[in-house]
Amino acid sequence: MSQGRSLRLFLVDGTPNGLLTAEIMNWTGHVLTGPRSKLAELVQRAECARTGVYFLVGPDPDDSVRTRVYIGESDDVAQRLKQHNRPQEQGGKDFWERVCLITSKDQNLTKAHAKYLESKLIQIASQAGRCLVGNGTAHSYTNLPESDRADMAFFLEQIRIVLPVLGLDFLRELIKPSKLVMESVEQPVSQSPRFALQLPKSKERAQAQEVDGEFFVLKGARARAQWVGTADHNYRNLYQQLVSDGVMVSDGSEYLVFKDDYAFSSPSAAAAVLCGRAASGRTAWLVEDSGETYAAWQDSQLNGVGVKPEN
Structure with a gap:
């Protein structure tokens, strides 16, 4: 039997449809998620000024039965999310209804870490086949020392555990x-x-x-x-x-x-x-x-x- 995990959820404004944070015991990662309607509140939080990876999630415009996910990284996520919120003709993305941001509580994630995580997450989501990945062609990023790759492997494992708990199962392996x-x-x-x-x-x-x-x-x-x-x-x-x-x-x-x-x-x-x-x-x-x-x-x-x- 697999070992249990302790997961801490916090409703930022006390409502189930607002901003939510999630943390796993003994993991330095921090999850912040919320609906697009709360974006103005979300980008004001300290987490959005850190380096991290993020997911934009919503129904695929060409297929309402399927979920579309865009995976990105930035060292200033707030600014990147503001760009994605623009109308599509101005370079934004229209499809997404929810955003999820992964950062580090100890702020030890670097730009190189974030690019590596983004590359791996796109690969995992594409292989799982549970969603349509909206990134187009993904570039493999392997320019990390061996010790850092080991740390990021553990970081990825925790992301894949916590996201399904939040109703985001596009990284979950499809075991046929x-x-x-x-x-x-x-x-x-x-x-x-x-x-x-x-x-x-x-x-x-x-x-x-x-x-x-x-x-x-x-x-x-x-x-x-x-x-x-x-x-x-x-x-x-x-x-x-x-x-x-x-x-x-x-x-x-x-x-x-x-x-x-x-x-x-x-x-x-x-x-x-x-x-x-x-x-x-x-x-x-x-x-x-x-x-x-x-x-x-x-x-x-x-x-x-x-x-x-x-x-």
Whole structure:
């Protein structure tokens, strides 16, 4: 079992939608985040005058289902954020709705450190595939002594721990079921049994597995070739987006096939895309070995858990 961490959150103005700071025990890093509407307050804080890296986060203008992230660095973040806040025709960026700034409490981050972190963060976000990285071509920056690179590796590890806690998961590694089979994964990973779903009026069966809380439809699964449900259903846009992105492609038959494992937000989202209409994933997905529904399997996990006595 991995060791626990102590994370300190502080609501700067006492409201959940305002500025927020976050720190991890025994880490020199400091996180400041807030909505774009609070930018005037954010840039007045002392952290914004330090050297650091920052993230601009918002929906992709060309694809509202997907998140766009711009990753930058500066030794005067306040000034850089003011530039990004300008209208797009004046060199600013329109898409972002939230900003997150990472600096050092001991102010030992140098410009070289920040450029190295920016380069690594762009690489990590691109490889994770959870967002559209808005930086364009990333330049690798490796001009750091070996000892500094080791320090920055630890710094990066802490950033990747704290950001998902704040609802920013674009740096979190996407651990696909196929990766668990083909590669050894160092970190502890929770995984469910395999589930199966049979398409309506068809003999086609798709497979899925839950890994670290994410519900993956497995590579090779077949889905209906068109959306047959109501036109205004929430998952219709997701279905169309997966077709547009090439996640589901035609294989010459009457179905679409998944090119790779794909993570859905819920079993119902996965079932709806496969069936081309609204579907209850909790009852449509069945455990392959036992035939029990996803809902029954989940209940069985709860029934086997007792309450730990207080010390």
